[in-house]
Amino acid sequence: MSEVLIEAKGVWFKYNKKQDWVLKGVNFTVRRGEFVGVIGESGAGKTTLAKHFNGLLKPWRGEVRVLGMDTRRVPTSRLARHVGYVFQNPDSQIYSATIRDELSVGLKKLGFKTEEIEERIKWALEVVDLRKPLDISPHVLSFGERHRLAIATVLALNPDVFVLDEPFAGIDYKRSLNLLEIFRELTKKGHSVVLIAHDLQLIAELADRVVFMSQGRIIREGTPEEVIGDVAFLESNGYIPLQVSVIASKLGLGKVVRVGDMAGELYKRMAP
Amino acid sequence: MSEPAVEIKDLWFKYLLAEDWTLKNLNLTVERGEFVVLMGPSGCGKSTLMYILTGIIPNMIKGTIKGTVRVLGKDILRLQPQEIVRDIGFVFQNPDSQIIMPSVLEEVIFGLENLGLPPDEIRERAEEIIKYVGLWEKKDLSPWSLSAGERQILAIASVLALRPKVMILDEPTSMLDHRGTKRVLDLLDRLKRDYQMTIVVVEHRIEWASEIADKIVIMDKGEFVAVGKPSEVFSNYELVKRVGVRPPMISEVFYKLIDRGVRVDRIPVTAREAVELIKGRLGGGR
Amino acid sequence: MRKSVKFAKIYLSVVELSGEIGLYYEADSVIHRLDPRVKLAWFVLALAASIATQFDGSVGVFVFISLIVGIVLARLSLARLLITITYSVVFFIVTILVWASFYQNVGRPLFYIGFANLVVTDVGLLVGTGKFFLIVNPITAMLLFFSTVKPYDLVQTFDKLRLPYKAGFTLFLSLRLLPVTFKELKEIIDVQKSRGIEVDSPNPVKRIAYTIPVFVPLIIRIMSITWETAITLMVRGFGAGKRSYMKPLNWSRRDTIALVVLAAFYISIIALKLVGFSTYTYVEGWR
Numbered sequence: 001m002s003e004v005l006i007e008a009k010g011v012w013f014k015y016n017k018k019q020d021w022v023l024k025g026v027n028f029t030v031r032r033g034e035f036v037g038v039i040g041e042s043g044a045g046k047t048t049l050a051k052h053f054n055g056l057l058k059p060w061r062g063e064v065r066v067l068g069m070d071t072r073r074v075p076t077s078r079l080a081r082h083v084g085y086v087f088q089n090p091d092s093q094i095y096s097a098t099i100r101d102e103l104s105v106g107l108k109k110l111g112f113k114t115e116e117i118e119e120r121i122k123w124a125l126e127v128v129d130l131r132k133p134l135d136i137s138p139h140v141l142s143f144g145e146r147h148r149l150a151i152a153t154v155l156a157l158n159p160d161v162f163v164l165d166e167p168f169a170g171i172d173y174k175r176s177l178n179l180l181e182i183f184r185e186l187t188k189k190g191h192s193v194v195l196i197a198h199d200l201q202l203i204a205e206l207a208d209r210v211v212f213m214s215q216g217r218i219i220r221e222g223t224p225e226e227v228i229g230d231v232a233f234l235e236s237n238g239y240i241p242l243q244v245s246v247i248a249s250k251l252g253l254g255k256v257v258r259v260g261d262m263a264g265e266l267y268k269r270m271a272p
Numbered sequence: 273m274s275e276p277a278v279e280i281k282d283l284w285f286k287y288l289l290a291e292d293w294t295l296k297n298l299n300l301t302v303e304r305g306e307f308v309v310l311m312g313p314s315g316c317g318k319s320t321l322m323y324i325l326t327g328i329i330p331n332m333i334k335g336t337i338k339g340t341v342r343v344l345g346k347d348i349l350r351l352q353p354q355e356i357v358r359d360i361g362f363v364f365q366n367p368d369s370q371i372i373m374p375s376v377l378e379e380v381i382f383g384l385e386n387l388g389l390p391p392d393e394i395r396e397r398a399e400e401i402i403k404y405v406g407l408w409e410k411k412d413l414s415p416w417s418l419s420a421g422e423r424q425i426l427a428i429a430s431v432l433a434l435r436p437k438v439m440i441l442d443e444p445t446s447m448l449d450h451r452g453t454k455r456v457l458d459l460l461d462r463l464k465r466d467y468q469m470t471i472v473v474v475e476h477r478i479e480w481a482s483e484i485a486d487k488i489v490i491m492d493k494g495e496f497v498a499v500g501k502p503s504e505v506f507s508n509y510e511l512v513k514r515v516g517v518r519p520p521m522i523s524e525v526f527y528k529l530i531d532r533g534v535r536v537d538r539i540p541v542t543a544r545e546a547v548e549l550i551k552g553r554l555g556g557g558r
Numbered sequence: 559m560r561k562s563v564k565f566a567k568i569y570l571s572v573v574e575l576s577g578e579i580g581l582y583y584e585a586d587s588v589i590h591r592l593d594p595r596v597k598l599a600w601f602v603l604a605l606a607a608s609i610a611t612q613f614d615g616s617v618g619v620f621v622f623i624s625l626i627v628g629i630v631l632a633r634l635s636l637a638r639l640l641i642t643i644t645y646s647v648v649f650f651i652v653t654i655l656v657w658a659s660f661y662q663n664v665g666r667p668l669f670y671i672g673f674a675n676l677v678v679t680d681v682g683l684l685v686g687t688g689k690f691f692l693i694v695n696p697i698t699a700m701l702l703f704f705s706t707v708k709p710y711d712l713v714q715t716f717d718k719l720r721l722p723y724k725a726g727f728t729l730f731l732s733l734r735l736l737p738v739t740f741k742e743l744k745e746i747i748d749v750q751k752s753r754g755i756e757v758d759s760p761n762p763v764k765r766i767a768y769t770i771p772v773f774v775p776l777i778i779r780i781m782s783i784t785w786e787t788a789i790t791l792m793v794r795g796f797g798a799g800k801r802s803y804m805k806p807l808n809w810s811r812r813d814t815i816a817l818v819v820l821a822a823f824y825i826s827i828i829a830l831k832l833v834g835f836s837t838y839t840y841v842e843g844w845r
Contacts (some may be wrong), residue, residue, distance in 0.1 A: 041449045041450070041451055042419065042420055042448075042449040042452070043419070051748065054752055056748050056751060056752065075756070076751045076752065076754075077751065077754045077755070077756045078754075080751075080752055080753060080754035081754070083752075084752075085749075085752035087745070087748075087749050087752070089745075089779075091775055091778050091779055091782065092742070092745050092746045092749045092775050092779065093746075093749045093750070093753070093775060094774075094775060094778075095770055095771045095774035095775050105753065105755065105771075106753045106754050106755075109754045109755070110754065139778070142314070142315050143314070144314040144315055153753065154753075157753075157754075169446060169447070170314060171314060172312075172313040172314045172516065172517075173313075173476065173516065173517065173518035174313065174516030174517075174518075175313070175314070175516075198448075198449055198450060198453075201521065238449070238450055238451035238454075239450045239451075240450045240453065240454060240477075240480075242521060243479040243520060243521040243522055243543055244521045244522060244525060246543050247522060247543050247546050247547055247550075250543070250547050251547060251550060251551070251554075259521055259524045259525050259528065260528065262521075262522075262525045263525045263526075263528035263529055263532070266525065266529060266534075266550065267529060267532055267534060269553075269554055270529065270534050270550075270553055270554070271532075271533075271534060326793065327792075328789060328792065331792065332788065332789070332792065353792050353795070353798070354795050354797075354798030354799065357792075357793055357794070357795040357798070358795075361793065362789075362793040363793075364786070364789070366786060368738065369783055369786035369787055369789075369790060370786070370790045372731075372734070372787070372790060372791070372794070373709065373710065374582070374708075374709050374710070374734075375710075378709075378710050381804050382794055382796075383794035383795055383796075384802075384804070385801050385802055385803055385804060386794055386795040386796050386797070386798050386801055387795050387798055387802075388798070388799060388800045388801055388802045389802055390802060391802060391803065391804045391805075391806065394802065394804040395804055398804070427790075430794065431793060431794070434794070434795065
């Protein structure tokens with residue numbers, strides 16, 4: 001099995017003493033090259049868990065290790081080299097006067113040379129398909145474009161693990177799918193991706209492994225078929241199952257979560 | 273019957289400092305009681321159209337408008353906001369920005385008081401709508417103690433209390449989890465059945481939309497590129513692919529089957545349709 | 559503790575203090591039951607009295623005591639009282655030092671503060687305390703007003719008094735945005751830290767440099783929240799014309815009595831001050 005990049009062991013966490021536990025003994029590992037989908041209702045603890053991966057939050061009990069480093073001992077600014085975090089709202093991030101500055105802030109901090117910075121900026125913008133002059137203000141971009149810019153800033157840092165926390169608000173389906181395909185490609189080059197999203201279809205298409213969280217615990221973990229394909233499980237946990245899963249279970253075709261798989265199943269039966 | 277609920281004729285719109293037209297020659301008729309789902313990639317002009325239908329353009333945002341927009345026969349481009357809210361309700365993505373007052377009940381009566389209705393009528397309408405959406409037990413709680421889904425329900429209820437005839441919703445579920453989404457979508461479904469309300473909604477949960485929508489409108493680059501019943505629109509494989517809107521999953525499955533040379537008579541959009549269709553095919557094949 | 563953390567903690571206490579929305583504090587008390595118009599009058603009277611006594615803390619202190627009595631009667635939480643007093647004490651020392659230094663050569667010297675090389679005279683002390691109460695009294699009066707008037711009644715109070723109710727409402731809305739702003743601030747700090755920007759760096763120079771990555775996004779977020787709130791107000795028909803109220807204010811005899819008592823108290827303070835009365839000289843003369 002490949003190298004463990006992130007390991008959370010028995011993590012308990014709450015925001016302050018008076019409150020209830022938000023995470024109740026969570027065990028979670030991310031290996032090199034993995035694409036992990038995290039699903040669960042709002043308030044289940046998904047974002048809280050993800051913020052442990054780059055040390056924004058520290059466990060009250062248990063421990064989190066990123067490439068062997070204990071997150072309680074290493075500052076977030078150092079963990080940022082290894083864990084890139086894409087947040088929901090790009091406007092929480094963008095502050096520079098030009099697109100170039102916005103993209104190079106993090107790279108300068110990591111000590112890259114000017115030529116390499118330029119190269120990486122160019123690459124990242126190409127990946128997210130943002131073709132704009134580098135000297136214009138990021139604030140004139142549309143919301144969707146700002147969002148892609150925010151993703152590009154994290155891409156440019158080239159971290160080992162990408163944590164994508166509901167990254168597709170305001171990005172349409174075709175673009176989201178294209179972006180995720182790119183992340184999928186990156187996993188082949190040894191990066192790992194943790195995707196938190198409500199959109200089951202995207203997760204089903206791309207994730208190797210799916211984790212279902214509920215009330216601070218991981219209650220189900222497995223392949224997309226095992227978790228997202230389980231119509232009864234999803235419904236009893238407040239989720240709307242995928243249309244193909246519902247159809248497949250009605251037709252007795254087993255657990256199907258991907259459009260391609262469903263088409264394959266039907267082709268076998270319907271082909272002339 | 274009388275005039276249609278919404279009638280858009282040769283509508284063009286350009287933002288104040290923009291060079292290009294954001295909306296180009298739009299024409300659409302929405303009959304009373306119709307449920308219309310608007311879709312399109314980001315930046316296609318959906319939100320701009322929503323702003324025009326709700327009077328935010330031209331009252332809060334300026335620009336150049338050509339053409340006419342009539343709602344229940346009234347030219348809304350010439351109406352004052354206080355006249356518009358009596359006919360048209362508007363709800364948008366973020367439930368947190370749509371909460372003004374510190375309790376559920378006060379939130380619902382806020383709009384009614386703004387319209388200067390008599391106290392007894394305010395009380396009556398508020399009770400009716402809060403019970404209808406199922407928040408009566410929580411009427412004295414702070415909206416911030418509710419889940420995001422319930423807050424969005426509250427935002428919808430606060431608008432419904434004004435008794436609009438047309439509801440316009442801009443991605444009302446995009447910031448909600450599945451439970452919240454289900455509640456909001458169920459509420460819209462009930463509004464259609466119980467009150468024959470005219471509803472225009474931008475919504476990406478297309479599987480759901482296909483079950484309930486009378487009409488799907490697909491927008492791309494400021495134009496309507498397809499208008500019709502869900503089954504008609506999603507039968508147009510070429511168009512769906514070109515515009516990049518997300519079709520119902522089962523329609524996509526059938527596109528793939530067509531690609532692989534399977535002959536199909538029609539493309540299903542809902543789960544029920546698909547199960548019948550496939551059962552028929554499989555039964556006949558054996 | 560790092561300063562940013564400390565700042566966040568103080569901010570948090572203010573937010574907790576203000577409850578989830580605004581400053582209103584739910585309690586069943588004599589003061590809560592008063593008509594909001596009486597409480598608004600109370601605020602205005604206390605403000606006027608503080609202005610009248612701004613050069614004489616020996617009279618201004620009575621205004622302060624009256625407001626503390628109000629806070630106690632309103633059964634506001636101990637935390638609220640403590641925070642008022644803590645900040646007052648800090649502010650008290652600073653104002654006294656500043657104003658006493660201006661009046662070192664006026665009046666009778668009382669004592670000498672070694673480290674500040676400052677002679678405190680009786681006049682200096684009176685002016686210092688007077689200026690202190692000029693600031694602290696209106697703040698305390700405002701705290702009392704907002705803590706005991708429901709946001710729901712706020713608009714109505716302004717409306718009934720034919721004051722611009724939209725202005726009153728704007729005030730309420732800005733208070734409502736406080737917790738939202740705080741939430742955004744926390745999020746932005748997290749986002750920038752995740753990019754390796756040490757917004758909470760122990761180095762103060764760096765921290766100043768990193769205020770931009772925090773405040774530019776914060777301002778943009780606040781602008782968009784404000785815009786969305788404006789849309790919400792429009793679609794709810796705010797400002798459509800004459801408002802009505804489901805729960806109208808009703809003026810009772812108790813309110814009339816309270817208003818008369820309050821007016822008598824503060825107007826006599828103002829009148830006494832106008833004719834040159836000072837508790838200090840009165841006590842001195844008597845002795």
